[in-house]
Amino acid sequence: MSFGEVYKDLTQMALTTAKQLGASYADIRIVENLSQSIETKNLELARINENKNLGCGIRVIYNGGWGFASSYDLSPNSIKKTVKLAIEIGKASSLFKEKIQLADEPVHKVTWQSQYQKNPFDIPLETKINELILASEKAHSVKGITLSLGFMHFIAEKEIFASSQGSYIEQHFIKSSCGMEVYASNGNDQQRRSYPSSFGGQWELAGYELVERLKLIDHAPKIAVEAVKLLEAPLCPTTNCDIIIGSSQMGLQIHESCGHPSELDRALGEEINYAGDSFLKLALLNKLHYGSSIVNLFADATIPHGLGSFGYDDEGVAAQKFYLVQDGIFCNYLSSRELAGSIDLTRSNGCMRAQSWNYTPIIRMTNICLEPGKSGNLNDLIGDTKNGIYMETNKSWSIDQKRYNFQFSTEIAYEIKDGKLGRMLKNPSYGGITSEFWNACDAICDETEYVVWGVPNCGKGQPSQTMWTGHGASPARFKNIKAGIAHKV
Amino acid sequence: MLTQSQCKTMSQCKSIVDLAVEYAKTKNVEIEILISQNVDNNSRFANNHMTQNQNMNEIDISVRVIKGQKQAKYNVNQPSKDIINFAIDEACRLLKLVPDNPAIMELPQAQTSVNLDRLDNTTANLTPIDRASTIEEVTHIAKQNNLMASGLYETGSNLIAIGNSNNLFQYFVQSNATFSLTMTCDNVSSWMKGTGLKADKLDIINQAKHVVNNTLLAQNPCDIDPGHYTVILSAEAVSDLLGNLWWDFTATSFRDKRSCFLDKLHKQVLGKNITIYDDVFNKMQLGAPFDDEGVNKKQVLLVKNGVLNSLVYNRLNAQFFKEEATGHSLPQPNVMGEYPANIVMVGGDSSIEDMIASTDRGILLTRVWYVREVDPTSKIVTGMTRDGTFLVENGKVTKAVKNLRFNESLLEMLNKVEMLGKAKLTQGEESNPVVVPPLKVAYFNFESVTKF
Numbered sequence: 001m002s003f004g005e006v007y008k009d010l011t012q013m014a015l016t017t018a019k020q021l022g023a024s025y026a027d028i029r030i031v032e033n034l035s036q037s038i039e040t041k042n043l044e045l046a047r048i049n050e051n052k053n054l055g056c057g058i059r060v061i062y063n064g065g066w067g068f069a070s071s072y073d074l075s076p077n078s079i080k081k082t083v084k085l086a087i088e089i090g091k092a093s094s095l096f097k098e099k100i101q102l103a104d105e106p107v108h109k110v111t112w113q114s115q116y117q118k119n120p121f122d123i124p125l126e127t128k129i130n131e132l133i134l135a136s137e138k139a140h141s142v143k144g145i146t147l148s149l150g151f152m153h154f155i156a157e158k159e160i161f162a163s164s165q166g167s168y169i170e171q172h173f174i175k176s177s178c179g180m181e182v183y184a185s186n187g188n189d190q191q192r193r194s195y196p197s198s199f200g201g202q203w204e205l206a207g208y209e210l211v212e213r214l215k216l217i218d219h220a221p222k223i224a225v226e227a228v229k230l231l232e233a234p235l236c237p238t239t240n241c242d243i244i245i246g247s248s249q250m251g252l253q254i255h256e257s258c259g260h261p262s263e264l265d266r267a268l269g270e271e272i273n274y275a276g277d278s279f280l281k282l283a284l285l286n287k288l289h290y291g292s293s294i295v296n297l298f299a300d301a302t303i304p305h306g307l308g309s310f311g312y313d314d315e316g317v318a319a320q321k322f323y324l325v326q327d328g329i330f331c332n333y334l335s336s337r338e339l340a341g342s343i344d345l346t347r348s349n350g351c352m353r354a355q356s357w358n359y360t361p362i363i364r365m366t367n368i369c370l371e372p373g374k375s376g377n378l379n380d381l382i383g384d385t386k387n388g389i390y391m392e393t394n395k396s397w398s399i400d401q402k403r404y405n406f407q408f409s410t411e412i413a414y415e416i417k418d419g420k421l422g423r424m425l426k427n428p429s430y431g432g433i434t435s436e437f438w439n440a441c442d443a444i445c446d447e448t449e450y451v452v453w454g455v456p457n458c459g460k461g462q463p464s465q466t467m468w469t470g471h472g473a474s475p476a477r478f479k480n481i482k483a484g485i486a487h488k489v
Numbered sequence: 490m491l492t493q494s495q496c497k498t499m500s501q502c503k504s505i506v507d508l509a510v511e512y513a514k515t516k517n518v519e520i521e522i523l524i525s526q527n528v529d530n531n532s533r534f535a536n537n538h539m540t541q542n543q544n545m546n547e548i549d550i551s552v553r554v555i556k557g558q559k560q561a562k563y564n565v566n567q568p569s570k571d572i573i574n575f576a577i578d579e580a581c582r583l584l585k586l587v588p589d590n591p592a593i594m595e596l597p598q599a600q601t602s603v604n605l606d607r608l609d610n611t612t613a614n615l616t617p618i619d620r621a622s623t624i625e626e627v628t629h630i631a632k633q634n635n636l637m638a639s640g641l642y643e644t645g646s647n648l649i650a651i652g653n654s655n656n657l658f659q660y661f662v663q664s665n666a667t668f669s670l671t672m673t674c675d676n677v678s679s680w681m682k683g684t685g686l687k688a689d690k691l692d693i694i695n696q697a698k699h700v701v702n703n704t705l706l707a708q709n710p711c712d713i714d715p716g717h718y719t720v721i722l723s724a725e726a727v728s729d730l731l732g733n734l735w736w737d738f739t740a741t742s743f744r745d746k747r748s749c750f751l752d753k754l755h756k757q758v759l760g761k762n763i764t765i766y767d768d769v770f771n772k773m774q775l776g777a778p779f780d781d782e783g784v785n786k787k788q789v790l791l792v793k794n795g796v797l798n799s800l801v802y803n804r805l806n807a808q809f810f811k812e813e814a815t816g817h818s819l820p821q822p823n824v825m826g827e828y829p830a831n832i833v834m835v836g837g838d839s840s841i842e843d844m845i846a847s848t849d850r851g852i853l854l855t856r857v858w859y860v861r862e863v864d865p866t867s868k869i870v871t872g873m874t875r876d877g878t879f880l881v882e883n884g885k886v887t888k889a890v891k892n893l894r895f896n897e898s899l900l901e902m903l904n905k906v907e908m909l910g911k912a913k914l915t916q917g918e919e920s921n922p923v924v925v926p927p928l929k930v931a932y933f934n935f936e937s938v939t940k941f
Contacts, residue, residue, distance in 0.1 A: 039824055044590050047822045048583055051564040052576075055547075067617075069544040071494075072566045085494075085544050092532070092617035093539040096625055125586040146746045149824060185746040189866050270535040272678065273639045273671040274918060276858070276875070279940070358545045396861040398894075400873040405894055405939035407871050409863045427864060431894070431937065462533055462641040462669075463545070485936055486863040486871060486896050 003032065003158040004111060004170035010079060011162035014058055017083045019164060023060040023090065025102065026083075027163040029314060030056045030074070031357035033155065036121065040132040040150040043140065048125070055357040058086045061100055065093025070358040103340040103348050105317050107166040112311025115304045116174040116207030120154035123208045128152050132180070135216040139182045142224035144231070146190075147183040151201060152176075152211060167316040175307065175468070176210045177203040177456065180220060184227040191230035191426060193223035193411055197248035198394050203454025203468065204305045226412055229424055236389065236413050236428035238484035243430055244381055244477045246392030247445075249410055250370060251453035251471035257434040258290075258297050259368040259469065260460075261403035262324045263351075264333035266363075268342060275460045276401025279434065280330060282343065290330040291438030296371035297325040299334060301350060306367035306470030307454030310353075314361035317350035324368070328439070336363050355465035362461045367452060369472030373444025378475050381445055388416040389483055391428045396486075399434075407431035409486055429486035437478060445474035494528045494546040495613075496648040497568065499660040505550070505568055506652030512574050513554065513654060516581050521596055521653040523551040523781060523820060524568075528613070528645045532620040535639035537628040542617060551820060554580040555596065558589035560822065594804055596653040600785045603778040605770070607663035612688045613646040615666075620644065623668075627697045631672055634701050640670035644688055651783040661777035667916070668693050671876060672704040676941050677889065679703035680856050680876035682725060684916045686775065703855065707877050710889040713938060719851030720933040721844045721881065724910070726857045727925045729917030731834075733862050733870050734899050738767075738791050739817070740806035741826025749868045749900060750797050758797045759903040762837070765792040767801060767817065767829035773914040773924045774831045779816060786816035791829065795904075803827040836926030837909030844908050844929040846884045852893075852935075853879040853886060860919065868899040873939065893935040905931040 011028050018026035032054045039047040055072040056079065067090025071082040132150035139148045155175040162168045179201015181194045196202045196214055204210050245253060261278040265271050268282075280288070291297075301319035303309050310319055315337055324332050333343060334351040352361040375381050382390060391410040399406040413428035414421040432440075452472040459466055497505075506522045513520035526548040533541035550573060551564045561583035563576040620642045631638035648662040666688035671680045679700045683691040722730070734749075742748035750758055768788040769776055779785050782804065790798045802810065803818035803826055817827040845853065855877035863869045874892045881887070910927035 041824050044592065045588055046824050047562070048587050049562040049564065050579060050583065052579075053564070053566045055566065065539060066542055068542065070546060072546065072548055089542045089544060089617045092621040093542045095618075095621045096534075096538050096628065098536075098538045125583070129588065183745070183747065185751075187746075187751060190747060268536070269637065269639065269673065270540050272535060272673060273533075273641060273669055273680070358547050360541055360543050362541070396863045396871065398859040398861045398871045398873065400892060400894070400939045401858055401875050402939075402941060404941070405873065405892075405937060407863075407894060407896075407936075429863065433940065462541075463529060463531055463643065482937075486869060 004160055007160055010074065010076065011160060013076060014079050014083050015162060015164045017080055018060050018087065021084065021087045023062050023087060025061040025164055026058065027161065027315065028056055028058045029357055030160040032158045033356065036154045038128050038132065038152045040136055042148055043133060043136050045129055057357045057360065058082050059360055060086045060090050062087050062090030063094040064097035064100055065090045067093060068360040100338055101341055102337040103346060105337060105347065108312060108316060108318065109168050111170040113172045114174055114205045118208040119174065120176050120208040121156060131211065131216060135180055135220040138217055138220035139224040142221060142228060144184045144228035145182055145224050146185045148180060150180040152178040161312065161314065161316050163316050169312045169316055171311050173205060174207055175203065176206050176208060177201050178211045178214055178216060180216055182224045182227050184231055186231050189231050191227050193227040194393055195219045195223045197453060198411065200456050203307045203456045205307055205309050206305045230412060230426045233424040233426040235487055236425040236484040238488050240480050241483055242385055242388035242477060242479050243481045243483055244385060244388060244390045244475055247449055247451050247473050247475050248453050249392055249394050249408065250473035250476055252394050252397055253408065254297065254368055254370055254471045254473060255455055255469060256397060256399045257403055257406055258324060259365040262333050263363045264335045264339045264343065267333060268339065271460065274462045279402045279404050284330055285343065286329065286331055288330040289328055289439060290325045290435055291328045292441045293328045294373055294444060295325055295328050295438050295441050296323065297368065298323045298371065299366050299368050301366035303367045303452055303470060306452045307456065307468045308366040308470035313350040313352045314354045315352040317348045320350045322349050334363050334365060353467055355467060359465050362465065364460065364467045365458065365469040367470035367472060370444065372447040372450045372474045375443040375445050377448050378445055381443055381475060381477055382416055382421060383419040385416045385419060385477065389425065389428065390414045390416055390421060391430065404433050406434060407485060427487045430481050430483045431485050432481055440479045440481060441476055442479050443477040445476065449474040494544060496526050496528055496646045496662050502650035502660055503658060505573065506658060508570055509552065509573050509577060510652065510654055512577055516577060518554040518556045518581060518584065519596055519654040520577065521553040522651065524650040525549050527647045529643060530645050531641060531643040532617065532624060533641050534624050534628065536637050537631055539621065550576065552576040552580050554584055555593060556584055558591055558593050559584050559587050560593050561587055592805060596655050597657055597782050597784050597804065599656045600659060600779065600783060602659055603785060605778050607686050607775065608646065609664040609687045612644055612664040612666050612686065615644040615688055623693055626694060627670060630697050630701060636672045636674050636701060636704055638670060638672055643667040649777050653783065657783045659779045659783045663775060666691055670697055670700055672700045674704055677704065677707040677710060678876045679707055682916060684922055685914060703877050707889040710891045713880065713890040715893060715935040715937050717932045717934055719848055720930050721841060721848065721851060721853045722928045722930060723855055724913055724915040724925050724927045725917050726854050727928055728915045728920045728923050729857050729860050730870065730899065731925065732917065732920030733860060734868065735829050735832060738800055738829050739827050740800050740802045740810055743800060744806060744809065747865060749866055753797050756797060757795050759792055759795040760906050761795045762906055762909060763792055763795050763903050764835040766790055766833045767831050768833045769831040771833045771924060774833065775922050776831055780818040781820040782818045784814055784816045784818060789815050801827050801829045830921055832923040834912060834925040836912030839908040839910050841910060841927055845881050845886060848881045849883060851881040853881055863896065869896055870899060871896045891941060892939045894937045895934060896936045897934045902930055902933065907931055
């Protein structure tokens with residue numbers, strides 16, 4: 001029996017019970033998550049951990065109030081008890097209710113599977129450990145490396161969504177990641193380089209082919225040499241200049257300054273106690289010049305290997321692609337069935353996602369991407385830049401609660417002089433105001449430099465939920481930006 | 490009568506551990522079982538109405554098996570005998586596939602359990618209607634003042650239990666209550682957050698009225714030039730700033746050459762008015778009296794009058810540095826090693842009002858936001874102010890100002906503390922609960938201003 005068939009009767013029983021108890025709407029999600037984590041520290045295997053997790057979350061509307069309850073116990077008695085608890089919570093919510101109107105969505109009865117070539121759980125553990133240990137050995141062959149960390153994570157997730165409106169959706173996900181960090185310290189300073197990006201490496205909706213493609217062993221010596229050289233490199237100067245931002249850093253720039261402010265629940269004030277609200281107020285929709293005319297940003301949950309991809313979101317809405325910024329104009333939000341009507345959408349654009357079975361879904365990014373431009377590859381763009389700084393690989397990130405004022409640091413930077421890369425610079429940083437920054441974008445590299453970066457740790461909601469998002473980006477250039485602001489020179 | 494989820498009892502956890510230890514014997518492996526459960530009932534509201542209302546009940550059973558110089562781990566979330574035996578089987582399968590690691594230690598021996606009574610059943614069993622009634626009262630106050638209230642009321646309980654093949658068994662359960670509130674009007678806001686073991690100690694209604702006053706005070710924020718200012722930091726702001734410093738007090742951060750205190754043990758690193766403990770037994774603190782290997786926690790004096798006095802050590806690093814383990818291990822194996830999760834910074838006797846009165850020109854901060862480390866050696870962090878930023882002139886709060894971005898070294902900051910308030914249990918939105926005081930700090934560096 002398939003996963004969906006195993007739990008079909010249980011889900012129908014839950015939905016029937018909810019209706020009998022007075023729910024005007026109910027849905028149930030059952031999620032099984034199998035994960036494997038492998039971590040190395042220096043030349044040793046530091047951790048091998050597998051995890052199997054199963055449970056359900058039941059969401060109801062009772063007398064206009066939302067209720068949600070969850071359980072790791074999937075016995076029929078436990079499910080009935082969980083439904084009753086969700087109803088009781090819905091009753092409490094209805095004490096001070098706003099009318100809930102869910103936007104229409106077709107009924108879906110479907111099974112969806114993410115794309116991959118090699119199931120990572122079929123790859124011998126020894127192969128994975130050897131890859132990480134060999135990469136560490138390569139890094140430590142560079143004099144001055146004081147610490148290396150390597151990591152691979154693999155997830156196989158099965159999800160069922162069933163609603164009182166008739167949808168029954170079964171989804172299967174395979175997620176893979178790998179990466180490494182190397183550190184150099186001389187007692188007075190410490191520097192880090194990461195590959196292929198920082199804070200967890202690269203994540204994709206993919207199989208072990210991702211690990212094979214990234215070739216950690218080949219890249220380890222390069223980042224090790226860079227980490228050691230950074231100790232002696234001059235500080236990034238404090239100056240206003242043209243900057244070129246590398247692809248992975250562009251991914252985070254998009255995440256923080258476009259993805260989050262375009263979440264509709266933020267714009268409506270529903271996130272204001274924690275992650276904040278948004279400068280993208282409803283009155284600015286289809287009016288604000290968010291960026292220059294070459295800036296096109298879109299949400300796309302259908303990208304085959306994007307970490308933010310799925311077949312259907314966690315309230316059963318089919319994955320979609322739509323623009324958030326088109327020709328520089330802010331033109332849409334990320335929405336839900338409940339909030340779509342507030343911006344006159346007749347259908348949710350499918351952005352409701354939950355961290356796991358025990359969280360109620362909230363509006364989240366899917367894959368938020370910057371459309372490639374026409375400025376050639378990275379070498380072409382550097383060649384086209386008289387004076388500036390090239391920065392890559394995120395080191396730290398911070399942005400205000402309306403998503404205006406941001407500051408990013410990257411692991412490494414290079415001067416650009418007369419169209420060529422010059423000296424390596426350490427502790428680079430840049431900052432600005434979101435809309436001014438995106439309006440200063442004058443060049444974007446083409447699709448040859450385009451990577452859909454996976455971010456596995458986007459935080460939002462109370463209690464805080466982490467989410468998988470994707471960000472397609474090519475390197476881009478921004479004119480007259482404040483650089484070197486974290487360390488004044 | 491609604492029956493809410495409850496944490497497992499001590500006897501239920503002991504039974505799980507005993508069954509697992511017995512089964513592990515048949516596999517000829519040493520075993521550690523770490524059980525953690527979190528029953529979290531949370532009601533979220535915004536714009537004066539309920540937006541999200543949940544019961545979350547999650548349990549994690551972590552099985553670590555060791556044989557010789559190999560170890561492996563498997564986690565499940567079903568507390569049945571069959572599933573736990575499955576986890577042990579799977580961990581043993583992994584054990585055969587991993588290389589030797591000479592650093593692996595024998596599991597800790599049985600400890601003399603220390604009892605900390607931190608369970609308030611009333612708080613653990615608060616109902617959705619109880620929480621909704623409180624929230625309704627708060628939103629009523631907001632409406633009376635033409636404000637919008639948004640926030641979270643969270644109550645429940647959590648447990649940690651651990652047992653191993655060496656007859657170690659420890660169990661701890663505590664209640665928890667958190668109420669956080671943002672009031673807004675037009676483009677300005679104010680905020681509060683209370684956390685603790687007992688819901689009735691959070692003083693929610695009085696705190697809500699205080700937030701109303703601050704929201705009204707925050708109207709019409711003025712432009713201000715960035716630069717260096719004396720700042721008065723709420724305890725919550727101190728919590729979120731210094732949350733970036735605590736891992737630097739671990740033996741692992743020294744061993745990995747990542748601590749900002751490298752080569753500075755027993756040297757003056759902070760101002761003479763700074764004393765910091767890690768102390769789970771402090772009456773204001775929360776949490777279990779043992780670590781994630783079941784080792785009893787000790788009170789550790791980290792900084793005494795500005796001198797770096799000691800670090801926290803898990804068993805592995807205690808052996809490496811020839812020190813005693815302090816009971817601060819994270820779940821093993823773990824590349825981060827250990828963590829001081831029960832920080833107590835000794836406060837002073839100044840009130841916020843005293844700090845304001847003694848300031849010629851400065852800035853009063855309610856809350857900091859998105860604080861991130863930008864330099865691990867000098868410990869520069871960046872972040873924003875939010876939800877109430879005020880100018881202090883000639884000993885008085887004179888007006889609200891627009892929010893600012895700071896780039897400030899925590900090491901420098903703790904060398905220029907001019908006044909300390911009374912320490913209290915507090916939790917910013919991005920840090921663990923800590924006991925810290927409000928601070929008045931000289932020459933705090935603001936780099937830029939935002940638009941609101």
